[in-house]
Amino acid sequence: MRDNYLFTSESVSEGHPDKVSDQISDAIVDLFLAKDPEARVACETMTTTQRVVLAGEIRGQGIMDTDGKWAPGLEQEIEDTVRAVVRDIGYEQDGFHWQSLDFENHLHGQSAHIAQGVDASGNKDEGAGDQGIMFGFACDETPDLMPAPIDYSHKILAQLAEDRKNGTAPFLEPDSKSQVSLRYEHGKPVACTAVVVSTQHGEGYDEGEKEAELHAYVKRVVGEILPAGFVSDDTAWHINPTGSFVIGGPDGDAGLTGRKIIVDTYGGAAPHGGGAFSGKDPTKVDRSAAYITRYLAKNIVAAGLATRCTIQLSYAIGVSKPLSLYVDTHGTAADGVSDAQLEQAIGRIDELGGLTPRGIRTHLGLNKPIYRKTAAYGHFGRTVDGDHFPWERTDLVDALKSALA
Structure with missing residues (x-):
């Protein structure tokens, strides 16, 4: 690195x-x-x-x-x-x-x-809903163990939406995008070098005093979300850089399910297997296996076993057990802990059910109507209505440590 x-x-x-x-x-x-x-x-x-x-x-x-x-x-x-x-x-x-x-x-x-x-039948367990590879990731850059650039990008837009709905920023409309560039020193984020925010707005907010009001509002929100000292006189700002943004949403551009898979995950800081999540029930490993790999990676980092962790699983359609499990701590593993040992430890934890589709769904409780809340501002590293999604829990820490002993 x-x-x-x-x-x-x-x-x-x-x-x-x-x-x-x-x-x-x-x-x-x-x-x-x-x-x-x-x-x-x-x-x-x-x-x-x-x-x-x-x-x-x-x-x-x-x-x-x-x-x-x-x-x-x-x-x-x-x-x-x-x-x-x-x-x-x-x-x-x-x-x-x-x-x-x-x-x-x-x-x-x-x-x-x-x-x-x-489907399960006879002695055959429920198989994976498709073939594919799935990745999970965690790092110690934020309290929720997410890469900082995507975490802050999500939070900026979530705040804009909240202010739009509660009347704090009535000049905003629903469609918007954000982009955050951070400078890393010694592997840690220390400063924001550039911010891009393009937000749909009401008539007239692309010139004069109204435009200045919108720009000042965006800068205030970004300054409140990023850590103290990250925004400075050296930060480059690009707010609605194309000018007017009144026509937006599906009227401005067609939308399709599953086209924002990097936004949904780690913002490019980790590999992606290519499968989208939304619109799929949890028997589809594109979704459930991506959730369990995030869960495993987050628990490894939360346990202090590494400061950065990527996990891959692979499946074949109709086959229950994963074909492979891969752990990479990017050289950040704790003393005396190897990536191979972590792979073996995961395999020893009975409550994971062998990482079969049914085992994943059972352990994380995925057969519930919880998914619409995942479909904006990221599937990972979030608290929604005061609670984390089940794959964001860190309740596997003790089991991991015991399995390594």
Whole structure:
């Protein structure tokens, strides 16, 4: 690892068109899991000017029968869920309005050929919902053990959204992006060299006193979120650098589920297996295995066994046990602890259930409607409604230490 360098990460707000799509897809996951905790869901969403389109495949008790017919009233419930998400984000614009947008539902039953390979049957345990590689990461740069640039980028936009909704910043509209560049010395972040914030705004906030008000507001928010001393006279500011940003959200650009996978994870500070999370029930290892690897990496760092940790798992569709487990502490492991020993220790912890899809879902309690809250401002390193997501717990510290003994 280099000791001295610049590193940058970006985030996008809940009103970004791709994030609107992610939140709708995860709201559908929550809707179906609330009806059947064992539901299978793969929901893709496309958003554009005054239109939302759902596609994908689903299966579950009380959702769709074997003939492909929806349960009574469910089609309307799906549409109501979609409109509620758009309303909660705050879109009441001519080009995208929760009440008047056109809605299409093209969800259909799950392929029987996928189901036969994934479902448990006889002596066969539930298999992975797909092949693939998944990565988790943690480091000691922030209290939540996240890389600092993505952590601050998320928090800036989350604060803008809160202020927009509570009336503190009524000139803001839902769509926005942030980017934070930090200078590292001896491997630790010490200063902010550049900030980019592009936020959708009301008419007139691109010139004169109103523009100055918006710029001053953004600088105040950034200064309150970043650690003391990080922002200085040397920090470069780029606030709405293209000028006017009145047309935004799905009216300004089409959105699709799963296009912000680096925003969702570690801001480029760690590898990514390529699979998106949103719209997928927790039998899909793209989601659940990414959560368990974050959980493992965070607990290793929280236990003081390393200051930086990357973990990889791999799976084959229909096969329950992972094909490989890889731990890399980037040369930061505690004295007397090796990466190979950490791999072996993880394998000794019975409560992890062998890191099978069912073992992961059971240990983390993933068969619950908790996913819409994950779909904006990152899946990791967050406290939502006063509590952490289950994969953010650090309750495996003692088990890891015991397994190493």
